[in-house]
Amino acid sequence: DIRMTQSPASLSASLGETVNIECLASEDIYSDLAWYQQKPGKSPQLLIYNANSLQNGVPSRFSGSGSGTQYSLKINSLQSEDVATYFCQQYNNYPLTFGSGTKLEIK
Amino acid sequence: EVKLVEYGGGLVQPGASLRLSCEASGFTFSDFYMEWIRQAPGKGLEWIAASRNKANDYSTVYSASVKDRFTISRDTYKSILYLQMNTLKPEDTAIYYCARASIPPFDYWGQGVMVTVSS
Numbered sequence: 742d743i744r745m746t747q748s749p750a751s752l753s754a755s756l757g758e759t760v761n762i763e764c765l766a767s768e769d770i771y772s773d774l775a776w777y778q779q780k781p782g783k784s785p786q787l788l789i790y791n792a793n794s795l796q797n798g799v800p801s802r803f804s805g806s807g808s809g810t811q812y813s814l815k816i817n818s819l820q821s822e823d824v825a826t827y828f829c830q831q832y833n834n835y836p837l838t839f840g841s842g843t844k845l846e847i848k
Numbered sequence: 849e850v851k852l853v854e855y856g857g858g859l860v861q862p863g864a865s866l867r868l869s870c871e872a873s874g875f876t877f878s879d880f881y882m883e884w885i886r887q888a889p890g891k892g893l894e895w896i897a898a899s900r901n902k903a904n905d906y907s908t909v910y911s912a913s914v915k916d917r918f919t920i921s922r923d924t925y926k927s928i929l930y931l932q933m934n935t936l937k938p939e940d941t942a943i944y945y946c947a948r949a950s951i952p953p954f955d956y957w958g959q960g961v962m963v964t965v966s967s
Contacts, residue, residue, distance in 0.1 A: 775953050777893075784945055784960055785893065790952035828893055832953045835909045837883075837895040 747840025764829035773833035857961035870946030878902040881949035886942035
């Protein structure tokens with residue numbers, strides 16, 4: 742199984758700041774990497790797919806990058822509505838696997 | 849509008865069975881992979897089962913944690929995805945989500961349904 746190691750586990754940042762979340766795959770996943778946002782009590786929502794493609798309707802302050810085994814999610818100009826838990830997920834191979842999540846709070 | 853609505857959850861005793869349903873609308877059900885993902889209380893996301901699309905003969909894949917206990921299936925006429933869960937264990941307690949999978953992956957999710965396995 743492909744293991745996804747996500748960091749940090751939690752993050753506190755000020756409004757307007759830029760934050761980065763990292764995801765490391767245990768093997769090359771060839772950019773088959775998605776990022777999801779989950780707000781408390783809600784279902785996850787797709788933000789980024791194919792490592793760097795923005796899902797329709799997602800604000801452009803979200804961006805993804807990376808290749809091979811290393812990937813990252815960047816949020817520019819942090820807004821209050823960005824408070825959520827973020828998960829990475831590889832879909833290169835079954836079983837599909839998720840990172841353990843990053844809980845983002847506003848300082 | 850794409851919609852996924854799960855139902856069928858509840859409280860059951862260890863060893864019992866339960867069937868979850870996910871009603872899909874707003875898209876051609878047979879064209880898409882459909883999958884189940886669960887989330888234990890306060891924990892992360894765990895993929896558990898996939899039903900590939902018609903082009904792939906609706907073949908199925910399971911995680912090791914549910915293989916041989918859970919069965920994913922679909923009623924293509926009613927556009928309903930099922931998850932038959934047998935021999936339930938306390939560690940199966942979770943919110944269960946159905947999701948549509950494509951490129952992009954998991955672009956639509958249901959609202960989730962709670963399953964609690966406890967005596």
